[in-house]
Amino acid sequence: MNELWNQIELSWTWLTASSQWHGPDGIPHRLLQHVWYSGVSLLCAAVIGLALGLLAGHTGRGGFLAITLANVARAIPTFGLVLFVVVIDYSITPVLVALVALAVPPILVNTFEGVRGVDPDAKDAARGVGMTGWGVLWHAELPMALPLILLGLRTSAIQVVATATIAAYPGFGGLGRYIIDGLARGDYQLVVGGTVLVVALALIVQLIFAGLRRLVVSPGLLGSARPS
Amino acid sequence: MDIDWAWIADHRDSLTEHALVHLRLALLPVLFGLLIALPLGVLCRRWGWLYPPALTIANILYAVPSLALFMIFIQYTGLTASTVMIPLTLYSLSVLIPNVVDGLASVSEPVRQAATAMGFGTLRRLMQVELPIAVPVVIAGTRVAAVSSISLVAVGQLIGQGGLGYDIIRGYQLQFQTQIVAATVLIVLLALVTDAILVTVQRLLTPWARARGGAS
Numbered sequence A: 001m002n003e004l005w006n007q008i009e010l011s012w013t014w015l016t017a018s019s020q021w022h023g024p025d026g027i028p029h030r031l032l033q034h035v036w037y038s039g040v041s042l043l044c045a046a047v048i049g050l051a052l053g054l055l056a057g058h059t060g061r062g063g064f065l066a067i068t069l070a071n072v073a074r075a076i077p078t079f080g081l082v083l084f085v086v087v088i089d090y091s092i093t094p095v096l097v098a099l100v101a102l103a104v105p106p107i108l109v110n111t112f113e114g115v116r117g118v119d120p121d122a123k124d125a126a127r128g129v130g131m132t133g134w135g136v137l138w139h140a141e142l143p144m145a146l147p148l149i150l151l152g153l154r155t156s157a158i159q160v161v162a163t164a165t166i167a168a169y170p171g172f173g174g175l176g177r178y179i180i181d182g183l184a185r186g187d188y189q190l191v192v193g194g195t196v197l198v199v200a201l202a203l204i205v206q207l208i209f210a211g212l213r214r215l216v217v218s219p220g221l222l223g224s225a226r227p228s
Numbered sequence B: 001m002d003i004d005w006a007w008i009a010d011h012r013d014s015l016t017e018h019a020l021v022h023l024r025l026a027l028l029p030v031l032f033g034l035l036i037a038l039p040l041g042v043l044c045r046r047w048g049w050l051y052p053p054a055l056t057i058a059n060i061l062y063a064v065p066s067l068a069l070f071m072i073f074i075q076y077t078g079l080t081a082s083t084v085m086i087p088l089t090l091y092s093l094s095v096l097i098p099n100v101v102d103g104l105a106s107v108s109e110p111v112r113q114a115a116t117a118m119g120f121g122t123l124r125r126l127m128q129v130e131l132p133i134a135v136p137v138v139i140a141g142t143r144v145a146a147v148s149s150i151s152l153v154a155v156g157q158l159i160g161q162g163g164l165g166y167d168i169i170r171g172y173q174l175q176f177q178t179q180i181v182a183a184t185v186l187i188v189l190l191a192l193v194t195d196a197i198l199v200t201v202q203r204l205l206t207p208w209a210r211a212r213g214g215a216s
Helices: A002-016 A027-059 A063-075 A078-088 A092-116 A120-128 A133-168 A176-185 A188-216 B005-010 B012-046 B048-063 B066-077 B081-105 B109-117 B122-159 B165-173 B177-205
Strands: none
Touching: A002 A188, A027 A063, A027 A092, A027 A133, A027 A176, A027 A188, A063 A092, A063 B122, A063 B177, A078 A092, A078 A133, A078 B122, A078 B165, A078 B177, A092 A133, A120 A133, A133 A176, A133 A188, A133 B048, A133 B066, A176 A188, A176 B066, A188 B048, A188 B066, B005 B012, B005 B177, B012 B048, B012 B081, B012 B122, B012 B165, B012 B177, B048 B081, B066 B081, B066 B122, B081 B122, B109 B122, B122 B165, B122 B177, B165 B177
């Protein structure tokens, strides 16, 4: 227990040292890189996952294909993909591609399940009041699927934030830099410091999604979301 | 992209060996995860107040990068397989606990009452009615946990325990594409085969529910 306390104290010293807060190796710069990589990947993944999930869920076709693809994508080791593509083309793009591949499955599966699970009576009612396909999707299916969709986005966001640390291995910075450097130098303080920052970022992401849920989900639906 | 097929043929044995190590490192944690999540899920279902804190802890653990978690456990378990397996067990818990709880919640009240009316005690009702009905949701979670675990193990190579991760890092260091591709493809195959086996297990365990496979 004493040892643990020592470690906490060490990483606190590291986190609060003023030298950590300036320059290209400083926390703000690394944090910005990390958020930038994660944000771009999540945005691309959201576009792909939402489009495919809404399409498959709305039409009721291609669902099996979508789920299978998502499962295959889940199986691809991000680590292998990153290093492989970096060998071919040394740039940040491969890392982003790998993160997108990681983030699409939860978004896609949850969107599909969410839209498919919408009460058929509600869809009938939407048609009954004169809505067309788009209207049903936009005014009935999407809002009702929103709790599950947000859950998928949150899962992806947290995975991406935690996995973006891998970007540091081939040398693209981000908060993983501290963890990889600490590992290489046997500097434990650095590893824990970097970890604390990543976890803090992930917690902020959780809070943002909790807030979003309150803001955008219809109050009548809250409490019905089911994680998957 | 050039694939050196001769290299793969020459290294069949070492690749197979790494694949077996990989499977063990990935799947034992999921098994441990299930063994912990099942009773914990039952407890959470019984005492509702347990669930929110359990879920929060699981979610926080899920957010810790695997590499960092490996590093933290090095302090206690050294450069051994446990250092990779304990974090993977923790990750699998964050998927499995919610699924066990949801699975048990999916048992409808009339079914529960029917079991009670037939004279089932709490334990017997749990074992013979509630858990079997929860199987599809629990297996759906197990599939996600197993597949993620198989693809995560590779990172363990950074602390020297990674199964096929060895070939990924080695290939990267030597800038040798074939080795990275071979290991990555093998990992995907292992994951898909494991997934297919779990689907089959689900079919066998739930003979009453044909057709709809558990979506995750």
